[in-house]
Amino acid sequence: MKLLTTLSISAILALSLNAKESTADVSQNKSDIEKSYVQSVIPNTQFTKYEKSKELEGYYKVYLDNGQMLYVSPFKNLIIFGEIWTASGQSLTQNDVKNWQEHLQNEQIKSISLEQLTKNALEMSFGNGKSKYDFVIFTDPECPFCKKAEDFFATKDVRLYINFLPLEMHPNARNMSLQILSSSDPKSTAQKIKNFEPVDVEITDVAKNKLSKMESLAHDLKITGTPKIFVIDNDKKKIIDVINGANIPQIEKYFN
Numbered sequence: 001m002k003l004l005t006t007l008s009i010s011a012i013l014a015l016s017l018n019a020k021e022s023t024a025d026v027s028q029n030k031s032d033i034e035k036s037y038v039q040s041v042i043p044n045t046q047f048t049k050y051e052k053s054k055e056l057e058g059y060y061k062v063y064l065d066n067g068q069m070l071y072v073s074p075f076k077n078l079i080i081f082g083e084i085w086t087a088s089g090q091s092l093t094q095n096d097v098k099n100w101q102e103h104l105q106n107e108q109i110k111s112i113s114l115e116q117l118t119k120n121a122l123e124m125s126f127g128n129g130k131s132k133y134d135f136v137i138f139t140d141p142e143c144p145f146c147k148k149a150e151d152f153f154a155t156k157d158v159r160l161y162i163n164f165l166p167l168e169m170h171p172n173a174r175n176m177s178l179q180i181l182s183s184s185d186p187k188s189t190a191q192k193i194k195n196f197e198p199v200d201v202e203i204t205d206v207a208k209n210k211l212s213k214m215e216s217l218a219h220d221l222k223i224t225g226t227p228k229i230f231v232i233d234n235d236k237k238k239i240i241d242v243i244n245g246a247n248i249p250q251i252e253k254y255f256n
Contacts, residue, residue, distance in 0.1 A: 037074035038062060049100070055084055055092050065222055067101040067244075069093065105242040108221065112239060117230055118161045120213040122180070124187055127157030133254045136161040136230040138214075138223050141177055141193055142170035146227040148246040150194075156255055163214040165226055174211075181207035 038050050038060050049063040050072075059071045059080070071080035083093040117136045135153065137160055139146040153160055164181070166173030176193050182204045183189035192199050218228075231241040231254060243250050 034060075038072050041072045041074055041077055041079060042070075056080070061096060063096075063100045065104075066224055067097070067104055069097050069100060101244075108242060109239050112221065112230070114232060114237065114239065116217070117163075117232075117239070120210055120217065121161035121163050122186055122210075123159065123161055124190075125159045126154050129157065129159045131156070131158050131255070132234055134159045134161065134232040134234060135251075136163065136232065138163045138165045138218055138226055138228040140165055140167050140170055140173045140226040141180065141190070142173040143167065143226045145246040147194060148248070149227045149229065149251065152246075152248055152251060158255075163217060164211055165215060165218045165223060165228075166211075167226065175203075177211055178203045178207045181210050 035050065038047075039045075042062070045062075045064065047062050047064050050060050053059040053061050053071060056071055056073075058075050059073045059078075062070050062072050064070070071084070072078070083091045085091055121136060135158065137146075137149065137153075139150065139162060141164070150160075164173075164177035166177050179199050179201045180186050180190045180193065183199075183201045189199055189201060225244075227246060229243040229251065230239050231243065232238070233240045241250075241254075
């Protein structure tokens with residue numbers, strides 16, 4: 001009788017485990033099917049997260065690797081870009097995008113080493129070059145927003161690590177980047193370029209190689225726009241923040 005009871009309990013446990021595994025398999029299959037439906041509408045788009053939209057029936061919120069979000073309907077084969085607003089003027093999209101971008105930034109901070117960011121960067125100091133924080137900036141010499149951020153840094157005591165990322169929309173940015181990297185006085189050459197003064201610098205193979213490494217790093221980090229700024233705490237020897245764009249108030253708080 002005791003043996004029978006033991007066998008019965010074992011059988012019940014086995015059935016219970018099988019049921020759980022079966023439920024997990026069904027749930028996974030459902031998730032895979034949903035993702036394939038969403039992917040069929042945007043076959044060439046990479047995404048790591050999606051969820052059903054509460055605001056739009058039949059649509060999914062699709063979170064992209066670049067921090068943006070779109071709405072996809074696999075059933076209507078439709079895509080909606082941009083924000084959804086209420087009649088009272090409230091964006092239903094903005095908070096989702098903000099939270100997603102913060103998540104991506106936190107994950108990025110965890111995965112990047114200081115050496116990776118600074119190894120091939122051009123080091124440039126302003127003032128006495130000493131502060132509690134250093135900054136790594138991905139910049140384009142023709143980008144007006146980059147100039148705004150750099151002009152702010154130039155008024156402070158700070159050390160910058162510069163990685164050039166010439167964007168396709170700026171036809172002269174690549175050559176300007178190479179001129180600065182080839183110069184024996186990069187700071188002076190960069191300033192001349194900003195002031196639209198003539199620059200007589202012979203572009204070197206070393207500069208081409210360095211720019212290639214900077215662009216590869218930006219690609220690996222999925223950086224597609226400039227400026228992108230990483231904040232380094234010199235006491236902790238770690239990255240503590242990522243700033244998108246020339247957000248001067250966000251940058252300025254590290255100098256107060």
